Every structure is written in C-alpha cells, then in structure tokens.
Amino acid sequence: MRQLLSDGNTVLFCLLHSSLLSASEVEVHNLLDRVPGYCDNEVDVRQHIKSTIENASSGPLDFVIDSVDTLLSDIGSLSETHKFLQEVLLIIRGRSSPSRFILHVQATCPLLPLLSLPAFSPSLSLVIPHPTALLLHLATEYLTPPPPLSPEPKFWSIFLPMSERMEESERLVFGSAGEGAGDSEQFVIEVIARGDGDGLRRRGVDRTLHGWSMAKGLCSLEDIDALKPLWARSVPDPTVADPTQNVSFNLNLTEAQQNSRAQVPLPYAHEGKPSDKPATASAAIFYDPDSADDIDDDDPDEDLDI
Structure with a gap:
C-alpha cells in the first residue's frame, strides 16, 4: 500500500492503521480516534469523507479508505455501509x-462479495495476497x-477452492511445518481485473498471478525466492543417460550373429500368399468297411478317425 500511494495525488482516510508517509506524498486524514461512543467531539466520519472528496483539488486523484472493516464496525449496518460506499x-x-x-x-469482511459485484462498479481491480507456501503445497x-x-484450467480448478479456505492457508503458514509470519517480505498476489474498456469487455474477467516483493514491488513469480525451486524442477537435464549402459546382458x-538372425524364416511371413510349388496330390480318406458295418451310416462302427 505504501508503494502504491507514494507517487502523490492521493487522499488517504485512516480508520485502522496510521500512515507513515509524509504530508508531501499523500494527504492523510487521521480518523483513528473517531470511534463512535468513545470520543468527546464526535464527528460523522461519513460526512467528513464525502465533504473531503467533494472539495478535493482538480486532477486525477486516488481516494483510499483503510479500512472498510473498521468503517462497517463504526456504522454498524451492512446495508448502510454499502449505501455510503456507493454514494462516495x-x-x-x-x-x-x-x-x-x-x-x-x-x-472475511461480509461486504467483500457485495463490493465485487458489477452492480457496485462495472470496472474492478481486486488484489488478493496469498502466501508462497500455498503454491508450494499445490506443486508438492x-x-x-x-x-x-x-x-x-487445471491449476485454477485446484487453486481457487484451496485459496478460499482461509484455515487451510493459515495451517500452511502457521502450522508445525509452516514458515510462520517471519517471511512477509515476499508473497503472491492474485489480480482479478474487470473493466468497461473494449479489451476487458471482450475478455470478461481476467485472473492472473504475480509476485510481490518489498524490495522490488510487483514482479513475476520467477523472481520470488521461495518459489525458485519450482522453476528449477522444470529445467530438463541436458545429459540423458544411455539406457543400454550398465545392463547385465549384451x-x-x-x-x-546378425547374418544368422537374417537367415531364420519368420513365422507367418507368407501367410495368405499362394505357394510357388505345385501341389503333388489331393488329400483323400480311405475307409475299408468290415462285416459289422452298416453301409447306410456315415460312420457305421463309430471308429472312423480323421
């Protein structure tokens, strides 16, 4: 978030975290102490945000609210919070x-599904962070x-259900075999883009994965140190062993031996072809009846063997 806002032309409303950026980088409105029922001079946070945006200087600006969860807690109503964000x-x-x-x-915010609908905004860029342990788990x-x-198609069919189970991701990070919260300098971000431009309208929703490093910012997955073993596995071994080596037979x-093998006639090699040699005689069966035979039967004494 800090790198996103450091380019200036930003108005930040802090409800959850205090800003470490200087006044020259961003216009900060600190609303951390504006907790309903716990401050002497209560100020309507909603009216403060709306009036600030209406009176903002001209030119392209980024208006940031940190965070919607705190805003929902202060307002106390899901529908009222959704209505207020629509007005803003x-x-x-x-x-x-x-x-x-x-x-x-x-x-886990109940407003997230409502804010992701096209009815709220036809254009949307949703950035979801994921731990690198999730991709390593899927690969292993x-x-x-x-x-x-x-x-x-195969990757997204497995990744999406797994990433939506928050307890599964927490187990991979904070479980007995997890890396814990110590490695928070690099992680994976899932970017869902939906827009009203010609390109995005034709493609619908575009879903991609990127890497994020505190030192490099937005980067490719190949630049994430924890994921480099995955790319190392995909490189084929240039030296392929000869399968005929190290066997127990020749x-x-x-x-x-090759000449002898060539002289061996192959069975059924000439099956179905007429023979070159003329037939010497036709096959025949000779039967000599005796006195006990009945000449009218085909096999009078049942001793005819062919």
Whole structure:
C-alpha cells in the first residue's frame, strides 16, 4: 500500500492503521480516534469523507479508505455501509478528472462479495495476497505448479477452492511445518481485473498471478525466492543417460550373429500368399468297411478317425 500511494495525488482516510508517509506524498486524514461512543467531539466520519472528496483539488486523484472493516464496525449496518460506499463512488465518478476509489478490505469482511459485484462498479481491480507456501503445497501435494508449468484450467480448478479456505492457508503458514509470519517480505498476489474498456469487455474477467516483493514491488513469480525451486524442477537435464549402459546382458550382436538372425524364416511371413510349388496330390480318406458295418451310416462302427 505504501508503494502504491507514494507517487502523490492521493487522499488517504485512516480508520485502522496510521500512515507513515509524509504530508508531501499523500494527504492523510487521521480518523483513528473517531470511534463512535468513545470520543468527546464526535464527528460523522461519513460526512467528513464525502465533504473531503467533494472539495478535493482538480486532477486525477486516488481516494483510499483503510479500512472498510473498521468503517462497517463504526456504522454498524451492512446495508448502510454499502449505501455510503456507493454514494462516495458516485461523487468520485462525477469528478471532471478520472480518479480511483481504493478500498482496503479483509477477506472475511461480509461486504467483500457485495463490493465485487458489477452492480457496485462495472470496472474492478481486486488484489488478493496469498502466501508462497500455498503454491508450494499445490506443486508438492497435487503436482500442479503455477502456469505455465501446468495448464491454467487445471491449476485454477485446484487453486481457487484451496485459496478460499482461509484455515487451510493459515495451517500452511502457521502450522508445525509452516514458515510462520517471519517471511512477509515476499508473497503472491492474485489480480482479478474487470473493466468497461473494449479489451476487458471482450475478455470478461481476467485472473492472473504475480509476485510481490518489498524490495522490488510487483514482479513475476520467477523472481520470488521461495518459489525458485519450482522453476528449477522444470529445467530438463541436458545429459540423458544411455539406457543400454550398465545392463547385465549384451544388447550388441556380432556380424556373424546378425547374418544368422537374417537367415531364420519368420513365422507367418507368407501367410495368405499362394505357394510357388505345385501341389503333388489331393488329400483323400480311405475307409475299408468290415462285416459289422452298416453301409447306410456315415460312420457305421463309430471308429472312423480323421
């Protein structure tokens, strides 16, 4: 979030975390002490946010609320919070210069499914962080590393249900075999983009995976140190061993053995072909009846063997 806001032209409303950015980088409105029922001079947070956006300077701006979960807790109503965010979005869209509305939302927030609907905003960029342990788990247990190492339909069919189970991701990170919260410098982000532009309208929803490093910012998955073993496995070994070596028998034939093998007639090689040799005689059956035979029967004494 800090790197996203450090380019200036940003108005930040802090409800959960205090900002470490300087005043020259971002316009900060610290609302941490505006807790309903716990402050002497209560100020309507909703009215403060709306009036600040309406009186903001011209030009493209980013309006950030950190976070929606705290805002929902202060307002106390899911429908009222959703209605307020819709009103703020309409004010931002009414500005002469194009601006962005950025919301920090926890994955467990009940407002997240409503904010992701096209009815709230046709254009959407949803960024979801994931631990690197999740991709390592899929590659090890399900033999499904991230694309392009595996087909995208197969990967997403396994990744999406697994990532939505929050307890599973927490177990991979904080379990007995997990790395804990110490390695928070690098992680994986899932980016879901939906827009009203021509390109995104034709493609619908675009879902991709990227890496994020505190030192590099947005990067590819190959640049994440924890995921480099996955890419090392995909590199084929240039030296392929000869399968005929180190066997207990000889696979090579001498010239005399090859000639002898060539002279052996193959069975059924001439099956179905007429023979070159003329037939010497036709087959026949000779039977000499005796006194006990009945000449009218085909086999009078049942001793005829052909």
